[in-house]
Amino acid sequence: AQSVTQPDIHITVSEGASLELRCNYSYGATPYLFWYVQSPGQGLQLLLKYFSGDTLVQGIKGFEAEFKRSQSSFNLRKPSVHWSDAAEYFCAVGGGATNKLIFGTGTLLAVQP
């Protein structure tokens, strides 16, 4: 079955600290992988995506993610977190003709001053 797991429901980091949000997926074919961010009461904004090629992808707002096929993971990282990064982050997997996205349950990021 296709699924996405985000093990961390809630993470708190200090401003300026590094960040890593975990994402594991289960998908039968070669996956398309996405990270989206959602601010309170807002829609989702695409941070980055992986389709093929270089397994380290760069996104907006200084985020990057690394696709590791052997670990079925696509973790999101940022070297130095800013207070404005506080939001909820969703990992998603999709692909195929239907292009349906399957979302993880999200990780809520809090940033301490």
Place this chain on the structure above:
Amino acid sequence: GAVVSQHPSWVICKSGTSVKIECRSLDFQATTMFWYRQFPKQSLMLMATSNEGSKATYEQGVEKDKFLINHASLTLSTLTVTSAHPEDSSFYICSARVPLGSTETQYFGPGTRLLVL
């Protein structure tokens, strides 16, 4: 580019009434749009896939007659919640797929918060 809008951003209605939510792709044509529902502190659940010029495809457990979807043009899809009840209160988000030929990516609207009294 790839901007998706939704209208209204929030709506309050009485139980038993119908509510229409619009989803528009502003700077591109979208043959496929998706409708999601999100409950508080939960992830997005796909409700249906909306295809321009054809019937929507609903996910298992989603009532077709309650959630009417019309994809009338390449830039507009509408979701009508018919005979709304308090349990329909939720955050509804649409997305539009960037057309074939480019990378397969969904861009999301800002969402519509529905409160049924």
